[in-house]
Amino acid sequence: FAASILTNAKPAERQRAYYTQMATYHKNVHDSLAYFSTIETLMVQYFMRLNADSVRRADSAQGLQLLRMQQPMVRIDSAMGIGTMSAKASFAPQAQFISRQMNAYCWDIYTMKPNSRWAVKAIDWAAHGLRIHESAELYDTYARLLYINDRKEEAIAAQEKAIAIAQQKQQLSAANFIKVLNAMKANQPLKDLE
Numbered sequence: 001f002a003a004s005i006l007t008n009a010k011p012a013e014r015q016r017a018y019y020t021q022m023a024t025y026h027k028n029v030h031d032s033l034a035y036f037s038t039i040e041t042l043m044v045q046y047f048m049r050l051n052a053d054s055v056r057r058a059d060s061a062q063g064l065q066l067l068r069m070q071q072p073m074v075r076i077d078s079a080m081g082i083g084t085m086s087a088k089a090s091f092a093p094q095a096q097f098i099s100r101q102m103n104a105y106c107w108d109i110y111t112m113k114p115n116s117r118w119a120v121k122a123i124d125w126a127a128h129g130l131r132i133h134e135s136a137e138l139y140d141t142y143a144r145l146l147y148i149n150d151r152k153e154e155a156i157a158a159q160e161k162a163i164a165i166a167q168q169k170q171q172l173s174a175a176n177f178i179k180v181l182n183a184m185k186a187n188q189p190l191k192d193l194e
Contacts, residue, residue, distance in 0.1 A: 036109065
C-alpha cells in the first residue's frame with residue numbers, strides 16, 4: 001500500500017516507502033529478525049546509495065529557491081497606506097531528514113542487538129549518514145557502536161564531536177553526551193547511560 005499510493009514518485013522512492021512501512025510494522029509486532037533484515041535492505045538499497053554531495057547540493061538549490069520566493073510583496077492597507085510584507089517559508093533540509101532516519105535505525109540496532117553482525121554494519125551506515133549530515137545524535141550513536149565493537153579511540157573522538165556539535169551548532173545540552181564520553185574513557189559499560 002505504501003508504495004502504491006506514491007503514483008508520481010520514482011520507483012526507488014516507492015520501494016523505500018514500502019520498506020520503511022515494513023520496518024515499522026516488524027518493530028511494532030516485535031519481530032526483531034524481520035525488522036533488522038528490513039533495515040539492512042533499506043540501508044543497502046536506498047541510504048547507502050545516496051551521494052552525500054548530491055544530497056547537500058539539492059538542499060542548497062531548494063533553500064536558494066525558497067529564499068528567492070521570499071521577496072517583499074506590496075500590500076495596500078486603507079488605514080495605514082501602502083506597506084510591504086514578506087512571506088516566510090520554512091525549509092527542512094533533506095540531508096537532515098535522511099540523517100535522522102539513519103540514526104533511528106542505527107540506534108535501534110545499538111539498543112536491541114549490540115553484539116550482532118548488524119551492529120558491525122551499522123558503524124558503516126552511521127558513518128555514511130554523518131557524511132550526509134552531521135548531527136550530535138548521529139555522532140553519539142556512531143560513537144557507541146564503535147565503542148561496543150572495541151574501537152575505543154575512534155569512539156572517544158566521535159563522542160567529542162557529538163559534544164561539540166550539540167553545544168555549538170545545535171544549542172543542545174551535552175550533559176548526557178559528556179557522561180557517555182567519561183564512561184568510554186573509564187572503560188565502563190554504556191548500557192545504563194541511555
